[in-house]
Amino acid sequence: MTEDALVAQIRERLRGVDAARLSVGIGDDAAVWQPKANNRSVITTDAMVEGVHFRRDAMPPEAIGHRVLAANLSDIAAMGARPVLATIALGFPPETDTDWLLRCYDGVAALAARAHCTIAGGDLTRAPAILFSVTVIGEVRASNVTLRSGARPGDVVALTGPLGASRAGLLLALDRPDLAFDPAFAPLLAAYRTPEPRLREGRWLGASRHVHAMIDTSDGLSTDLGRLCAASGTGAEVDAIPVHAVARALAERTGDDPERWALDGGEDFELLAAIDRHAFGHLANRFHAHTGRTLLRVGRITGGAEVRFADGIAIAPSGWDHLR
Amino acid sequence: MTEDALVAQIRERLRGVDAARLSVGIGDDAAVWQPKANNRSVITTDAMVEGVHFRRDAMPPEAIGHRVLAANLSDIAAMGARPVLATIALGFPPETDTDWLLRCYDGVAALAARAHCTIAGGDLTRAPAILFSVTVIGEVRASNVTLRSGARPGDVVALTGPLGASRAGLLLALDRPDLAFDPAFAPLLAAYRTPEPRLREGRWLGASRHVHAMIDTSDGLSTDLGRLCAASGTGAEVDAIPVHAVARALAERTGDDPERWALDGGEDFELLAAIDRHAFGHLANRFHAHTGRTLLRVGRITGGAEVRFADGIAIAPSGWDHLR
Known part of the structure; x- marks a missing residue:
């Protein structure tokens, strides 16, 4: 041809x-x-x-x-x-x-x-x-342009959906043919093969003046939250990692750590936003009414330069690095 | 890193x-x-x-x-x-x-x-x-948008510069280290390594209503003239192939056919235009005054569907095909 x-x-x-x-x-x-x-x-x-x-x-x-x-x-x-x-x-x-x-x-x-x-x-x-x-x-x-660099200390860090499903789907597709055809795990394969970009969600969030910064989680929460913080000159404290329920169920079967999938797996394409803390509750309600999806609270932006868990342990950017 | x-x-x-x-x-x-x-x-x-x-x-x-x-x-x-x-x-x-x-x-x-x-x-x-x-x-x-598809029978087909220098430079760089350092052939190596896109020339030609169609010659005259004609629903008759003088000199040394380089070599990035025949002379003068370059007459657009030489021999598109 x-x-x-x-x-x-x-x-x-x-x-x-x-x-x-x-x-x-x-x-x-x-x-x-x-x-x-x-x-x-x-x-x-x-x-x-x-x-x-x-x-x-x-x-x-x-x-x-x-x-x-x-x-x-x-x-x-x-x-x-x-x-x-x-x-x-x-x-x-x-x-x-x-x-x-x-x-x-x-x-x-x-x-x-x-x-x-x-x-x-x-x-x-x-x-x-x-x-x-x-x-x-x-x-x-x-x-409405929303950059990585606008986060302010005190902002709520939130996700448009739970993470880890794409990484779990990768495991199914490559290493676990025995589980790949279990219909219970079908959402994971779909998340890996045909992840849905959050276009409606991004436009809606971008249109709100309470959303100070936004990034997608294509390289994993640990890397992308680190990038958002670095661009904003802030740190962040993570107190909850929203893990996809079906990914959690698979991890129980395979003995993997689903939090690591969520932190480092990447390719979930959920959006990570820094949102004014006074507006967050009301905004999350309106977001749900408009998109049918739930804004999931991950933690908050801090004045420091480090990204860490509430217990003080640092979160190193260990998601997808294309050169590693 | x-x-x-x-x-x-x-x-x-x-x-x-x-x-x-x-x-x-x-x-x-x-x-x-x-x-x-x-x-x-x-x-x-x-x-x-x-x-x-x-x-x-x-x-x-x-x-x-x-x-x-x-x-x-x-x-x-x-x-x-x-x-x-x-x-x-x-x-x-x-x-x-x-x-x-x-x-x-x-x-x-x-x-x-x-x-x-x-x-x-x-x-x-x-x-x-x-x-x-x-x-x-x-x-x-x-x-000023100028497409491939606007050529009309009778239009003059013209080039913003001679062809074949890039192909000649490729030969020097890959196969003739003995000639590559001859200063006489330096323009060929430059044409191969750092070809200059004809931006000023393209804007000037696009701004003229007498320029009916335009394409660049990145894949070779035989292929790109064929594409212009196919898009315009016309044929063309070629009566002169403008060959770069230094490429011609090299071909004499190596025994190659410089017309084939010009027809099929590609990557010269000269622009090929179909220009109203009544306006061509005046336009070529103004083009020269504005850009310091000469519009080189290649032939004319015909009502047929074939691209051929004046003697009737068909010109098959034998330039660069990325899948060949």
Whole structure:
């Protein structure tokens, strides 16, 4: 298959995705897109490499496509923005099955359609392993941009959902085929394969002036809370680690520590926010009414520089480091 | 070195690049950028993989960084746009020399500064080979957007410069160390290592209503003219292949066919435009006065569907196909 033929097939796969505001899409030298006046655009990029981020035997191709887009959308959510358009660079070895690749794009297209994110272009290249590099642009009202750096001592640290499910799903997919087909654990496999970026939640939180800082937990609570604190010039005290109930149940079966999964596992894509402590109760109620989800209290921002547990033990950033 | 430490060093390398319109840059979940009202934004992405697009022994790291950004900027130029910001995803094996990688970013930064393109963020990941995936966003007045698809029968097909120098430089760098240090051939090595995207030329041409279609020649004249014609529903007749004079001199020494380099070599990043035939002479004069460069006549757009030489011989797209 030639490059142009594969571009044409990929374009076909992505046809369903909303493109009303795109005046030129896949196939020209670049996409053309009409930004709205008075808004901010945000841009993020994230790559996934076979053997590093995924194994072909551990998840279906649709899930691989889903995850690389989801990782980027989660960054957009963490800014309080909504996604607008994306580009996808794909690299793959000569012997790769084209149908398998196109199924990856099916996973991209399904999530992109739900997120109203237009796939505006891309690049194809030979590579020694399969790799996807995605860039997403989002938009957000200037006053709603929510950075990592705004946390203030006294703020409540809260999560949009419990952690550890993705890490538990990874264990099932790679090491425990005996448990992977137990329907009780199906939510863990789903959390690992098709994690849902918290787009609605991020936009809602970003729109509140009581949310001072926000980051996604793609690299694990220990690393990402550390990053939020470092950017804000604060410390934090953690008194509760919200662990996904099904992950906890699996950990009981396997003898693992589910708190470690939550702290260091990463790829849960829940949002971690620093919220004005006086507003937290009311805001959490309204958040629940709007999204159907519960804001989970993790701890509080402190004036120090350390991130630690209530008993004083330091929390080292031991989540995912792409260079380790 | 940890990921965060490497991000900090890369950020330092890219500090010189103009960021006046960027309200949040490298280090948060995404960049925040203020687009201008009433303008179009364009976006393009291009990846370069070690062993596929470059070899570490064939060019200095600064040139590798230059080239991956240049390839994207060339796409922006081909739309008639000016670059605004870029993201860079980098993948590399564990044993890679960090200083070598940072020198790649020096090459990125130097070109980005000249092009006034802000490096707004990126991603780092392990990978089985060194790979860069760059996305660039550009802006252009809506009326100046110039696509591949606007060529009309009778239009003059013209190039912003001669072709084949990059391909000739590749030969020098890989296969002819005996000639690579001959100063007479230095322009070829420069064309291969640090090709200059035709940004000023692209904006100027895009602003003219007489320029009906434009594409860059990154994959070779035979492929890219074929793409322009396919998008426009036209054919073309080629009566002159503008070959770089120094490439021609090298070909005489090596016994190669310089016309084939120009047709199929690619990576010259000259722009190929279809221009109203009545306006061509006057436009070429003004182009020369404005840019100091000469618009080189290649042939004309025809009503047929074939791209061929004046003697009727078909020109098959035999330039760079990333899947071949």
